[in-house]
Amino acid sequence: LRLGLPEVIYAEGKTPEQVAEIFRRMADRGGAVLATRAGAEAWNAVKAQVQDAEYHALARVIGLRERHAATLHLGPIAVVCAGTSDLPVAEEAAVVAEYLGVKVSRIVDVGVAGLHRILSQREALAEARAVIVCAGMEGALPSVVGGLVAAPVIAVPTSVGYGAAFGGLAALLGMLNSCSPNVTVVNIDNGFGAAYVAAMMLRAGAKSA
Amino acid sequence: LRLGLPEVIYAEGKTPEQVAEIFRRMADRGGAVLATRAGAEAWNAVKAQVQDAEYHALARVIGLRERHAATLHLGPIAVVCAGTSDLPVAEEAAVVAEYLGVKVSRIVDVGVAGLHRILSQREALAEARAVIVCAGMEGALPSVVGGLVAAPVIAVPTSVGYGAAFGGLAALLGMLNSCSPNVTVVNIDNGFGAAYVAAMMLRAGAKSA
Amino acid sequence: LRLGLPEVIYAEGKTPEQVAEIFRRMADRGGAVLATRAGAEAWNAVKAQVQDAEYHALARVIGLRERHAATLHLGPIAVVCAGTSDLPVAEEAAVVAEYLGVKVSRIVDVGVAGLHRILSQREALAEARAVIVCAGMEGALPSVVGGLVAAPVIAVPTSVGYGAAFGGLAALLGMLNSCSPNVTVVNIDNGFGAAYVAAMMLRAGAKSA
Amino acid sequence: LRLGLPEVIYAEGKTPEQVAEIFRRMADRGGAVLATRAGAEAWNAVKAQVQDAEYHALARVIGLRERHAATLHLGPIAVVCAGTSDLPVAEEAAVVAEYLGVKVSRIVDVGVAGLHRILSQREALAEARAVIVCAGMEGALPSVVGGLVAAPVIAVPTSVGYGAAFGGLAALLGMLNSCSPNVTVVNIDNGFGAAYVAAMMLRAGAKSA
Amino acid sequence: LRLGLPEVIYAEGKTPEQVAEIFRRMADRGGAVLATRAGAEAWNAVKAQVQDAEYHALARVIGLRERHAATLHLGPIAVVCAGTSDLPVAEEAAVVAEYLGVKVSRIVDVGVAGLHRILSQREALAEARAVIVCAGMEGALPSVVGGLVAAPVIAVPTSVGYGAAFGGLAALLGMLNSCSPNVTVVNIDNGFGAAYVAAMMLRAGAKSA
Amino acid sequence: LRLGLPEVIYAEGKTPEQVAEIFRRMADRGGAVLATRAGAEAWNAVKAQVQDAEYHALARVIGLRERHAATLHLGPIAVVCAGTSDLPVAEEAAVVAEYLGVKVSRIVDVGVAGLHRILSQREALAEARAVIVCAGMEGALPSVVGGLVAAPVIAVPTSVGYGAAFGGLAALLGMLNSCSPNVTVVNIDNGFGAAYVAAMMLRAGAKSA
Amino acid sequence: LRLGLPEVIYAEGKTPEQVAEIFRRMADRGGAVLATRAGAEAWNAVKAQVQDAEYHALARVIGLRERHAATLHLGPIAVVCAGTSDLPVAEEAAVVAEYLGVKVSRIVDVGVAGLHRILSQREALAEARAVIVCAGMEGALPSVVGGLVAAPVIAVPTSVGYGAAFGGLAALLGMLNSCSPNVTVVNIDNGFGAAYVAAMMLRAGAKSA
Amino acid sequence: LRLGLPEVIYAEGKTPEQVAEIFRRMADRGGAVLATRAGAEAWNAVKAQVQDAEYHALARVIGLRERHAATLHLGPIAVVCAGTSDLPVAEEAAVVAEYLGVKVSRIVDVGVAGLHRILSQREALAEARAVIVCAGMEGALPSVVGGLVAAPVIAVPTSVGYGAAFGGLAALLGMLNSCSPNVTVVNIDNGFGAAYVAAMMLRAGAKSA
Numbered sequence A, B, C, D, E, F, G, H: 001l002r003l004g005l006p007e008v009i010y011a012e013g014k015t016p017e018q019v020a021e022i023f024r025r026m027a028d029r030g031g032a033v034l035a036t037r038a039g040a041e042a043w044n045a046v047k048a049q050v051q052d053a054e055y056h057a058l059a060r061v062i063g064l065r066e067r068h069a070a071t072l073h074l075g076p077i078a079v080v081c082a083g084t085s086d087l088p089v090a091e092e093a094a095v096v097a098e099y100l101g102v103k104v105s106r107i108v109d110v111g112v113a114g115l116h117r118i119l120s121q122r123e124a125l126a127e128a129r130a131v132i133v134c135a136g137m138e139g140a141l142p143s144v145v146g147g148l149v150a151a152p153v154i155a156v157p158t159s160v161g162y163g164a165a166f167g168g169l170a171a172l173l174g175m176l177n178s179c180s181p182n183v184t185v186v187n188i189d190n191g192f193g194a195a196y197v198a199a200m201m202l203r204a205g206a207k208s209a
């Protein structure tokens, strides 16, 4: 059913050996492979077994592109976040989207407390077929971005913050109650899921045209 | 920015007179108009002022189509729910989507406790460019549907249930933790938002093709 | 200690007779009197006893100005909210502030999903010595306003919204985690408290100059 | 009252020496003994004192079978889970059930996002007199299994997942709200309790026949 | 698959006419029918259409027995509760169990604050093949009963209580953490579910003998 | 006001040196001194400075008795708990009570799942002027004890348990909803507070006689 | 066991007829009888059947004193609250205590925001053998009172407040974390329970003297 | 817009090298710089690069004063807390306020359980133009202080406490429900934010005079 989509390993809670072993087995079948939530040790174990794999340290993603496969040129989408703390989640989204054949434009350092920064990116946003917005603390950025674009916004609450941030709960609730009607939400820190949904939208859209 | 999209009134907490007054003012501008969460009294007030308006009682939506506007033929999407209790939310999604120019295929009465029913709808699901799934109680239906389609799934938790359903919280949490990666989530009972996001996806997809 | 500040009655849960009786007793002492959360029936009972009292229906506040007292001319402050649903709380804040001797500039209908509206009010905001921002749902407005002003922002979460708004909890958490460092928070729907704090700030500031 | 049932030690929070000492004392009485939540160090301490004890590393269970006791042949039951992360809890359930005299059929790797896998196990499920289903994240598997069998389903939410999984809370709430009426629930990660209840059912059923 | 089990209507949120209409349609097929959460008005509507239906007011259950069907004689089970407030839930469990062919022994007025009452029922409890225990407030009764029987205990938290009972949450959490290992739990106020599980256990046990 | 009561140091979060320094300073004044939540390192630091101090390892309490002070002979009270896991909290309560001049009778290993054990202690309970009951998991023991005595019961929820025990929340809620009217509650794991309240009761009672 | 204590009916959720019937039956046995949470209708039903019963409207308590019984003269205790909203709970405590033979001194209108009022009551507080403190909102009063007396403080959180008061939860948590070590807590709005515990303390103290 | 205010780095979750690098870059621009939540290692990295920086260990703040800048003499404000555990948060507030040009008077060791201590500070409080109150556990101190001053109170809940303190939630809720109307609240442990708001008040007040 999902021809062309990579196999994805969730590396959290698996030993480096387990990750490497599953990765190699999937790579042998010839398609694309991804491992998310993968630390340096998992990467060391994988690269010893799968020559062409690549590591994206900030995103904590190990990837292997499909050989001889015609790349789908979907998108572009924008991946947006406010600051350095949200970057790992944003990068997980961006890197996964790229492996799924989607062109990504990264827009970082655009918090709601300094509107000029997000406003200065309106052109880049206007080109996006979908926008992924990662935000912690009060999670207000998706509402602001939602008002600036005529495209779906996939909001990713992050666990960034302290105290009454409650590990991402404040951002999650904020996003679910967004006053911008084009906003949907995935799980806290789930950059992978946001990328996957964005790719699905673009593929389904491409088919339907 | 959002040319062609109807103006939307959230009728909850407004008096019938207020709803009718806002509705008429918007109708006078010539575009499409929608009022969601509108009861029979709001409808009575609106129809006295705006001749061509229509009422969708189960969905609690009052609508007015744009005159002389070329209908966009987007979609189709599927709107899926398990039972009679979730129908009002599903109908809000379906009716709003139709006003937004999207063809809708309704698939009701397909709970996860009787898989043959959802399995017998696989063909209809395969045609959908996006699927809206409304579910209360444990909210498991989006995960099951997510595994059956290669399209984005917009999950709408409903406040159906009692006790530990906690007004839709159980369904909401379930959907946010879906093991199907193509699932995103909107607020509890927010059929309107799900339809809006689906329409946005199809429009952005259409542009991008 | 608090010379010049009116006595304040919290009318919720008191009978109209009780409110009127307390109000009259306080009025007899000659100072200013306020009753908040006062419905039409409480108002009817009070006006029968205290001739000079006034009713602010939207704010649900009954007030009596101090006779012969020199009005303090503090402020101005701005009271900001996004839409019609938040208006009662915003009006409670604005009316109470005025009884406390503060000049108020009302800025309504400025949601974060349409930034041009709040941006077009920058001048009015710049004049404010303090800003009260009332917002329900995701409660993102105080962060945006906080970034536009060099003054303290007092955020009032409102119970507007449904589902995962959880009666104002989503807005409250959002505001507590605001990325604008000049934001403080009062209880859900507590327009009165926000006005009181703003007046205190201005009085303390006036003294200190 | 509970003749024939093993003594059970909850090893969490006890030192290896304490576990070994209690285990040996119980073993000396001649009946079966179990220790759950037992790590490698507890096992090393126990095997130095009780020769015939066995260790089930994945389940983290140390067991000693009753000598000369006629094995009860109850069941079979099925123990079902979706993936590798839920395996430790599923194995705790399976191993404990076996020590309680119940035949167990393990069905793993059957998530709700790929229904063909659980559907291909319908025969094995049909034979089961009770089914234990362990699932984390959205916890939807018990509802699906509940619809496939005419037997009681004991659902075990696991703490697998992140973000809005809230340590198993999402799965727990989902299971409590199951739309399959044959589902009951035990505590998060409580594989032991599920096995115990299943054994109780079969024993009580055997008596009643 | 579930031959012999009645069809069950959840009457909450349906109009009396809807309940009566569904009830009659099901009755026409000749099997047993149940409607739970059915008030007096639903009952009036049903009895006008289905002659042989019966109403159990305290349990709020409308039932119709299968004609010519050989009654299964399963059980007995015990249904236990502490006081008058929990009686409606206990009666829902007891009445539904009886329609499912299970013999029921009712043990009421046995709270944990007066142990002699539950201790004086030990004989009746010993005969039970399964025990359903309904309790609100602190929900301690299932643990105590669990220690007195060698049978599975199905605990039903009720929404009885105030303040920190939080609508049954305190009882629910208590039961999930029961120190009696033979306790499982269903949703708050879910007497129906408890009866269904008990019947499933006895049927599966009967088959397996 | 509190003549005769020891000074109490809460050692958690203080360095061993800080604890020792404060302890010595208080000891120099000649009265009794207590430090709770004190680990081995705090004890080593204290004993180097205060010769007559004593350490109660299980209770994690360091104590120094008042020199030449006539011991008050209050009580007796009973300190009750179910198992080894709750012992540290129970011992904190018992040891602190003894330093406060109260005679303590320890009753351990009496869970609600085996009623004979608590019933066999009825005589010891009957003598108690107040009973402190420490319990984790479902926290049902205070209700049972409350029904057996004509004295106040001070319930201490403990953080013992896992999953839906939520760090003592389940036990706390259970105790607050106790159906025994003679039960009051202190904070989770607060053995110290329970002892202090018990001593206060006995002192106030002694005065009043 | 509890000779001399009245029987207590919890009237909430019982019909006036049920309350009257139970009340009369208990009264016939000759001892004292109490009904709490009793509205005007329950009172009308009771007084028609039991001549000597009395109604305490603010406390919502119906009482009947024991005939010919020597009144125990326990106490005095103080019942303290901040304002009119907490009065019904405070009165429930005070009236129940009086029926239990305890002398009560009422101290009302003493909030923590105006310390002079509570400080001016220090003498009355010093005489109390136990103090019941009822407070809603932030629930700070028990801590302040706890620091002023050398007697046990029984804190009753009330459901007074709005927004983040969450029906008494804020007050409950505050009281459980009181920095005054002589504070214990009962359920939200449970004036009855506080009175019962206070009476138990005094009786147990009396015995022990 | 914010001329004269220092740049602020949130050091938590940044490597010492990152903090030092950002700090040096900002220092090069010539204005004041602050880093909050900075441990000893961050400090070591910063001081190697920026000669004039200073470290406030208890506050965990690294600061650099603006060269040649005329110091603003705002205030004074008071920073109040109850005990040693709250000191780090109070010091973060005090030190940040001083860098923002505000004179600070520290009032520590004034808990609500010993009112004489806070009452003895009434003079110092009376001089304050704003008061920052840091408190954990039940968070009652801001209400008491709020009643003693005619100035705004900025309440900082701290994560000090255990059990039902729930990481500062109890204090947060208490402060939001303060019965003193001059109280506003910032996030748990957010001493920085409280100082920033206080400085903003004084600056806005100064302008308005």
Ligand SMILES: Nc1ncnc2c1ncn2[C@@H]1O[C@H](COP(=O)(O)O)[C@@H](O)[C@H]1O
Binding pocket: A179, A180, A181, B008, B009, B010, B011, B036, B037, B190, B192, B193, C083, C084, C085
């Ligand atoms: N059912 C609904 N749920 C959530 N948002 C809605 C709903 N219906 C309308 N809206 C949003 O509410 C806005 C109008 O709100 P109002 O101005 O209060 O009528 C619209 O722009 C929509 O984005």
Ligand SMILES: Nc1ncnc2c1ncn2[C@@H]1O[C@H](COP(=O)(O)O)[C@@H](O)[C@H]1O
Binding pocket: D008, D009, D010, D011, D036, D037, D190, D192, D193, E179, E180, E181, F083, F084, F085
């Ligand atoms: N994994 C487990 N989860 C919950 N309860 C358990 C578990 N293992 C053992 N128990 C229960 O804990 C009791 C023993 O506790 P203990 O005396 O602390 O070793 C046994 O009787 C069991 O009922």
Ligand SMILES: Nc1ncnc2c1ncn2[C@@H]1O[C@H](COP(=O)(O)O)[C@@H](O)[C@H]1O
Binding pocket: E083, E084, E085, F179, F180, F181, G008, G009, G010, G011, G036, G037, G190, G192, G193
């Ligand atoms: N206001 C109250 N709050 C909590 N428990 C109460 C209250 N009033 C009475 N009770 C308890 O409820 C029991 C009677 O319950 P019932 O049999 O339902 O009338 C009495 O024995 C009391 O322990």
Ligand SMILES: Nc1ncnc2c1ncn2[C@@H]1O[C@H](COP(=O)(O)O)[C@@H](O)[C@H]1O
Binding pocket: A083, A084, A085, C179, C180, C181, H008, H009, H010, H011, H036, H037, H190, H192, H193
């Ligand atoms: N302790 C703190 N708590 C909350 N916000 C802070 C804190 N310290 C600095 N900030 C804010 O965090 C921003 C800098 O964040 P960053 O760019 O990640 O260093 C500053 O502008 C401040 O508004």
Ligand SMILES: [Mg+2]
Binding pocket: A176, A178, A180, A181, A182, A183, A184, B186, B187, B193
């Ligand atoms: Mg939305």
Ligand SMILES: [Mg+2]
Binding pocket: A186, A187, A193, B176, B178, B180, B181, B182, B183, B184
């Ligand atoms: Mg997903």
Ligand SMILES: [Mg+2]
Binding pocket: C176, C178, C180, C181, C182, C183, C184, H186, H187, H193
């Ligand atoms: Mg802030």
Ligand SMILES: [Mg+2]
Binding pocket: D176, D178, D180, D181, D182, D183, D184, E186, E187, E193
């Ligand atoms: Mg069920």
Ligand SMILES: [Mg+2]
Binding pocket: D186, D187, D193, E176, E178, E180, E181, E182, E183, E184
């Ligand atoms: Mg169990």
Ligand SMILES: [Mg+2]
Binding pocket: F176, F178, F180, F181, F182, F183, F184, G186, G187, G193
């Ligand atoms: Mg009680």
Ligand SMILES: [Mg+2]
Binding pocket: F186, F187, F193, G176, G178, G180, G181, G182, G183, G184
């Ligand atoms: Mg205490």
Ligand SMILES: [Mg+2]
Binding pocket: C186, C187, C193, H176, H178, H180, H181, H182, H183, H184
């Ligand atoms: Mg306030």
